[in-house]
Amino acid sequence: MPMTGKQQNRIVSRIKHGQRLSFDDGLALYECPDLNRLATLATCVRRRHNGNAVYYNRNFHIEPTNVCVNDCVFCSYRRRAGEDGSWALSLDDVRELCRRYVGAPVTEVHIVGGVHPGRDIYFYAALLDVVRQTLPQVAIKAFTAVEIDYMAKHAGMSYEKALRLLQENGLAAMPGGGAEIFDETVRRQICPRKTDAQTWLYIHETAHDLGIRTNATMLFGHIETPAHRIDHLIRLRELQDTTGGFDAFIPLKYKASNNALGAVVGEISTSDVLRTIAVCRMMLDNIAHIKAYWPMLGKDVMQLALLFGADDIYGTIDDSTRIYSMAGADEHPSLCVPELENIITDAGFVPTERDTFYNTVTK
Ligand code: V47
Numbered sequence: 001m002p003m004t005g006k007q008q009n010r011i012v013s014r015i016k017h018g019q020r021l022s023f024d025d026g027l028a029l030y031e032c033p034d035l036n037r038l039a040t041l042a043t044c045v046r047r048r049h050n051g052n053a054v055y056y057n058r059n060f061h062i063e064p065t066n067v068c069v070n071d072c073v074f075c076s077y078r079r080r081a082g083e084d085g086s087w088a089l090s091l092d093d094v095r096e097l098c099r100r101y102v103g104a105p106v107t108e109v110h111i112v113g114g115v116h117p118g119r120d121i122y123f124y125a126a127l128l129d130v131v132r133q134t135l136p137q138v139a140i141k142a143f144t145a146v147e148i149d150y151m152a153k154h155a156g157m158s159y160e161k162a163l164r165l166l167q168e169n170g171l172a173a174m175p176g177g178g179a180e181i182f183d184e185t186v187r188r189q190i191c192p193r194k195t196d197a198q199t200w201l202y203i204h205e206t207a208h209d210l211g212i213r214t215n216a217t218m219l220f221g222h223i224e225t226p227a228h229r230i231d232h233l234i235r236l237r238e239l240q241d242t243t244g245g246f247d248a249f250i251p252l253k254y255k256a257s258n259n260a261l262g263a264v265v266g267e268i269s270t271s272d273v274l275r276t277i278a279v280c281r282m283m284l285d286n287i288a289h290i291k292a293y294w295p296m297l298g299k300d301v302m303q304l305a306l307l308f309g310a311d312d313i314y315g316t317i318d319d320s321t322r323i324y325s326m327a328g329a330d331e332h333p334s335l336c337v338p339e340l341e342n343i344i345t346d347a348g349f350v351p352t353e354r355d356t357f358y359n360t361v362t363k
């Protein structure tokens with residue numbers, strides 16, 4: 001049902017005064033026929049958090065393996081051990097990969113992969129140590145809560161002990177993957193074996209308590225409804241009220257190529273993507289940054305996303321991430337700094353290089 005004039009006035013007034021939006025407000029925003037209106041409102045919120053800055057960082061990815069014990073139906077990336085197209089990097093492979101960046105101005109390495117049944121927390125602690133020894137200046141953002149869950153259970157450790165061990169070996173921050181959609185009925189259908197919502201949130205809470213900053217994601221545009229998305233955002237907002245440990249939120253648009261779910265659902269339109277980014281910006285009043293993840297959105301939509309509340313266009317990723325290319329995005333995602341800066345300037349914002357913790361990097 002389209003939003004009434006009264007509802008619209010209430011939401012506009014709440015946004016102007018920096019007041020929290022309710023579940024119903026979020027749903028009403030999804031019904032708003034006027035996309036320009038959403039852009040204006042989301043921009044009002046983004047300016048309060050970030051002024052005119054649009055952030056980027058210089059990073060690269062390591063994907064240690066695509067072998068995974070889970071079988072999420074949206075995943076194009078996962079393989080069984082030994083299957084064609086599977087990989088599992090050794091510690092020497094990781095060292096070799098890191099050596100390519102010695103002396104390069106990267107400030108972050110992002111490490112995410114599948115949940116390999118043959119690799120335990122001690123392997124991953126050693127992997128962190130290899131990265132730290134090879135690139136001591138680079139902040140390590142590694143392992144989704146799903147990977148941590150498996151490592152801890154496999155080692156019979158509490159999440160706190162597991163996270164401490166990884167932290168002692170160089171873990172500085174955690175990416176936001178594995179959150180998907182928290183609603184239990186949707187989760188059972190799209191990722192039945194994955195860490196449940198409560199555990200995902202608990203692992204992030206534990207990380208925050210240990211001083212490990214984290215991100216959060218939401219995989220949208222598959223079988224979920226707007227109500228499921230708003231519920232997801234509110235669960236994150238509640239945890240953030242308690243810990244303040246989330247730095248950024250990344251709405252991830254579902255890509256339909258080469259995965260089982262793609263046989264049943266297609267991909268949503270650009271206007272639905274932009275609407276969702278705007279609603280995320282408005283609902284998550286206590287998370288400072290919204291990332292438009294360009295390897296998944298493409299460069300043009302990423303630039304449009306800046307007008308719908310996003311303030312971070314992620315990094316200068318080399319062609320090292322395969323999660324999205326295997327799901328139908330660009331084959332070799334890579335953007336250089338002048339290109340990133342032009343995209344930001346052309347959209348009317350100020351390019352700002354950041355480190356993992358959103359400190360400005362001066363050139
Ligand atoms: O959780 C998997 C998603 C995530 C598909 O924290 C898909 O800075 C779309 O953690 N279509 C992992 N998405 C990626 C991740 C991440 C990405 C960017 C930035 C950060 C950060 C973290 O990739 C998974 C899942 O939601 N994903 N398959 C697909 N077909």
Ligand code: SF4
Nearest residue numbers: 068070072075078114
């Ligand atoms: Fe495994 Fe991640 Fe793919 Fe799920 S999305 S099957 S956890 S690699």
